[in-house]
Amino acid sequence: MPAYDFRTVPHIHIGRGASRHLARICAPLIGSAKRIFLVTDSGVRGHGLTDAAVTSLQAAGLEVLIFDQVVADPPRDVVLMAEDKARDFGAEIVIGLGGGSSMDTAKLIALLLGSTQTLEDMYGVNNATGPRLPLVLIPTTAGTGSEVTPISVITIGESTKMGVNAPPLYADIAVLDAELTLGLPRAVTAATGIDAMVHAIEGFTSKIEKNAVSDSLALAGLKKLHGAIERACSNGDDIEAREDMLTGALLAGQAFANAPVGAVHALAYPLGGVFHIPHGLSNSLMLPPVLRYNAQAAEPLYAELAEHLGLHASTDGLVTEMERIADEVGIETRLSQLGISHNDLPRLAQEAMEVKRLLVNNPREMTLEAAQACYEAVL
Ligand SMILES: NC(=O)c1ccc[n+]([C@@H]2O[C@H](COP(=O)([O-])OP(=O)(O)OC[C@H]3O[C@@H](n4cnc5c(N)ncnc54)[C@H](O)[C@@H]3O)[C@@H](O)[C@H]2O)c1
Ligand SMILES: [Fe+2]
The missing domain is CATH 1.20.1090.10 (Dehydroquinate synthase-like - alpha domain)
Known part of the structure; x- marks a missing residue:
């Protein structure tokens, strides 16, 4: 077999109720950072699935701004809107909590804020170079596997799906909390x-x-x-x-x-x-x-x-x-x-x-x- 590389996310935490202890699980990554930008959609937030994570982070003295306007098959405009909000906030860490749509959006925000590339520079395979902001992904569907992939899929214009696929999109930590998926229809x-x-x-x-x-x-x-x-x-x-x-x-x-x-x-x-x-x-x-x-x-x-x-x-x-x-x-x-x-x-x-x-x-x-x-x- 020819030589090959195998990559994955370096830290995977799996535990029921893990989102209640998110600040502790992520403490080494958070370090002295103060401002966390949490990317989700209104359905996930409406079901109360962000509550435990936010409570944990706030109890640790962190400021959390929730962006909940992700929609399925996230359009480019939503990504750019989230980017603006994250910049204005001075985000230091990005968390994606939700299905593939929320996690894919979070990945791109971390990349857009951490690197000098535009979204257009990043489309395709191995074009995104990083660096990016620290990134934590928490799936609520099971699912896309986006929490451990280097891929983000977004929608351009009316109907075209575009992918960004490059190693900097591997998150720092994936947190799997099965309790978050109990209410999935x-x-x-x-x-x-x-x-x-x-x-x-x-x-x-x-x-x-x-x-x-x-x-x-x-x-x-x-x-x-x-x-x-x-x-x-x-x-x-x-x-x-x-x-x-x-x-x-x-x-x-x-x-x-x-x-x-x-x-x-x-x-x-x-x-x-x-x-x-x-x-x-x-x-x-x-x-x-x-x-x-x-x-x-x-x-x-x-x-x-x-x-x-x-x-x-x-x-x-x-x-x-x-x-x-x-x-x-x-x-x-x-x-x-x-x-x-x-x-x-x-x-x-x-x-x-x-x-x-x-x-x-x-x-x-x-x-x-x-x-x-x-x-x-x-x-
Ligand atoms: N990055 C990757 O590697 C990768 C792989 C496959 C697919 N994708 C992308 O992921 C997206 C699809 O993601 P998805 O299938 O996870 O769906 P999704 O993120 O679009 O969410 C679907 C719906 O389920 C709701 N939902 C999510 N979790 C819930 C929960 N626990 N309880 C109740 N409702 C919940 C959401 O509010 C939303 O309405 C697509 O854009 C697809 O292209 C990415
Ligand atoms: Fe898929």
């Missing part, structure tokens, strides 16, 4: 959980950068998620299941941070960009047709994953199980259920083909015709 639990499973599956079949370390993490992550997703969906208060989901999403995140995702994500992105379908649901919809298309090139790897989960060792075994889970937890499985029609498919396929940074990782080359056929298959 069933459909969001299901969709974000399937997103995490897709990270493990696509990381394991990533064409260029797949390696022994990312493989182990993908296998471990997928097994945890598979064992917990239906329990977490049927009983949201099952803290064991919630913690397994959070840990599984973290492991899958560590895998795909190093062995990037492919065509499932590339075809999912236009569904988010054009139709504002949540990221997890978009991935859940596109997983079956893309895996079936990829089977010609990736059958042994899909079979290995299926066997690892105790399923029939084949692409079909894996895909059928993922379809069963989506059915069982009751999320949409057809594009037409979400208002998408046959006429929309050429545009979706064209936009998907633009997501070249991900398509290069797909085990089988994706073509415009094949992309359109994948959408057609789940219309």
Whole structure:
């Protein structure tokens, strides 16, 4: 195997109720800093999920400014608005607390305040150079794995998803507190959980950068998620299941941070960009047709994953199980259920083909015709 690098976040704290002790967990990072900029969305804040963290920080004598205007698939303008607020405040440390949208926004704020680069300089792979402000990420979905990835995804203009992917986006500390995920609604639990499973599956079949370390993490992550997703969906208060989901999403995140995702994500992105379908649901919809298309090139790897989960060792075994889970937890499985029609498919396929940074990782080359056929298959 050729030489490879494996990177991840240096400090990961996992503990129920950890956000109540946030100041203590982060004390070495905080040092003598006084002003903390906390990035979240109004839903997360409205559910009271920022309260424990803020109380802990304030009790330690820190000043906290909450920015709660993040929205799903964060638009560039929201990032720039948050940047202005953070600068005016004189932020010294950035905390992202929420789902992938809040964490991705927080990552960019830390970078924009710490470096001289503009957002436009940062788009793409390895273009952001840092330095950045100290950064703590606390996920409330399980999830994107953004707390351990060097990636931020934002929306430019009406519908284009742009990614910033560079090592300075790895946080200093990721804090996993399963209590924060107890109130996650069933459909969001299901969709974000399937997103995490897709990270493990696509990381394991990533064409260029797949390696022994990312493989182990993908296998471990997928097994945890598979064992917990239906329990977490049927009983949201099952803290064991919630913690397994959070840990599984973290492991899958560590895998795909190093062995990037492919065509499932590339075809999912236009569904988010054009139709504002949540990221997890978009991935859940596109997983079956893309895996079936990829089977010609990736059958042994899909079979290995299926066997690892105790399923029939084949692409079909894996895909059928993922379809069963989506059915069982009751999320949409057809594009037409979400208002998408046959006429929309050429545009979706064209936009998907633009997501070249991900398509290069797909085990089988994706073509415009094949992309359109994948959408057609789940219309
Ligand atoms: N950086 C990465 O590596 C990476 C990876 C995958 C996806 N993403 C990006 O992440 C975003 C999607 O993130 P997401 O799926 O976590 O969703 P999200 O952050 O958009 O949140 C979805 C909704 O769930 C609510 N919510 C979050 N936690 C909750 C909780 N505990 N209880 C109740 N409600 C809660 C939020 O208020 C919001 O309304 C997309 O923009 C996607 O492109 C990033
Ligand atoms: Fe994802």
